[in-house]
Amino acid sequence: MSGDIKPAASQVQYGPKGTRGADGLTPRQLSRIDEALTLSSHETGLTFSVYIGELADPARATAERLFEQLVTLVDNGVLVAVSPAQRVLHIVTGESSAMRLPNRACALAALGMRGSFANGDLAGGIVTGLRMLADSAGRP
Amino acid sequence: MSIPETVLIFVGSPLGIVALITAVVLGPSELKRSSRYRPGRGWPHQPAWYLPHSVASLGHTAGHPAIGSASAQPARVRDSSAVGGASGEW
Numbered sequence: 001m002s003g004d005i006k007p008a009a010s011q012v013q014y015g016p017k018g019t020r021g022a023d024g025l026t027p028r029q030l031s032r033i034d035e036a037l038t039l040s041s042h043e044t045g046l047t048f049s050v051y052i053g054e055l056a057d058p059a060r061a062t063a064e065r066l067f068e069q070l071v072t073l074v075d076n077g078v079l080v081a082v083s084p085a086q087r088v089l090h091i092v093t094g095e096s097s098a099m100r101l102p103n104r105a106c107a108l109a110a111l112g113m114r115g116s117f118a119n120g121d122l123a124g125g126i127v128t129g130l131r132m133l134a135d136s137a138g139r140p
Numbered sequence: 141m142s143i144p145e146t147v148l149i150f151v152g153s154p155l156g157i158v159a160l161i162t163a164v165v166l167g168p169s170e171l172k173r174s175s176r177y178r179p180g181r182g183w184p185h186q187p188a189w190y191l192p193h194s195v196a197s198l199g200h201t202a203g204h205p206a207i208g209s210a211s212a213q214p215a216r217v218r219d220s221s222a223v224g225g226a227s228g229e230w
Contacts, residue, residue, distance in 0.1 A: 024177065024185035033190065041192040053187025064222040066189075071219040074191065079225075084183035091226045094219030106226035118230040122177045 024084075025052075029123035036127040040134030046097050047074040048130055051081040052122070055090070059083065063090035080129055082113075084122060089113055091133070105136035179230060 025033070033050060041048050049070050055062040063081040070077045071094055078101060079092040091106040109132040116125030141149075177183065 024183060034193070037190060038192045047192065049189065049191050051187065051189045053183070053185070053189075060227060063225075067222045068220070075219075077219060084177055084179075087179060087230050089228045089230075092222045093224045094221070095223050096219055098224040101224070103224045103226055106224065107228075110226040110228035114228045114230045118179060120176065120178050 025123055032123055033126050033130075036130040040130045043139065044100065044134050044137040045140035046076045046078050046100060046137055048078050048080065048133065049074070050126055050130075051079060052126075053083065054085060055081060055083045055088065059086060059088050060090055063092050067092040067094065078133065080113075080126065080133075082117070082122070082126065084117070087117070089117070089129075091129070097137075100137040101133060105133065109133045109136070 037048055037050060040046075051063075051066055059081075063079065066081060067077065067079040070079050076096050077094055078097045079090075081090045081092065083089070089110060091110055093101050093103075093106065109129045112132050113125040113129035116122075116128055
């Protein structure tokens with residue numbers, strides 16, 4: 001079912017390594033993403049996850065299959081998938097996280113992220129999106 | 141002074157100085173710019189997937205040992221598939 005997805009579940013990293021500076025982002029950008037991920041997850045009780053990379057066509061279905069992998073690892077998962085090359089982003093929620101994050105809140109966050117991405121600010125867009133999602137979800 | 145020497149001193153050295161100053165001024169920003177994301181330029185990097193650091197301490201394990209026993213807690217439901225979200229393009 002989900003075995004054909006390139007990044008296997010074993011490739012999920014627990015937080016960007018701020019010292020690595022790989023994956024096209026500077027160490028400073030990675031640590032900003034790391035901080036936003038950790039803070040928003042702590043605040044809301046949801047587990048946010050950020051995927052940066054190619055999403056095979058159809059992108060939405062690929063993002064949903066990544067999400068299915070994610071929920072085998074964590075509870076209350078929310079996936080933020082960004083494909084800089086294809087210029088698409090997908091936010092995916094599951095049953096439990098959709099109650100806290102209605103589609104309208106996700107669309108608002110996606111809109112905020114698009115603004116930064118269009119300016120070439122990848123890390124800033126991801127941080128903005130995570131903050132907006134965390135604000136919408138509120139505290140558990 | 142022969143003609144080649146004259147040319148070398150009065151043409152070569154100003155050109156050399158100009159080239160040096162140009163390199164010093166433009167060099168750092170050119171180096172920095174190469175790795176920056178530009179919409180429409182592609183993304184030649186490996187996919188990366190990040191979870192928050194202390195994921196083990198998040199979610200359901202955060203439940204406090206309350207007055208009620210485990211039976212008082214709501215049944216733990218695991219998501220199996222995506223139900224909502226949003227998309228965007230830029």
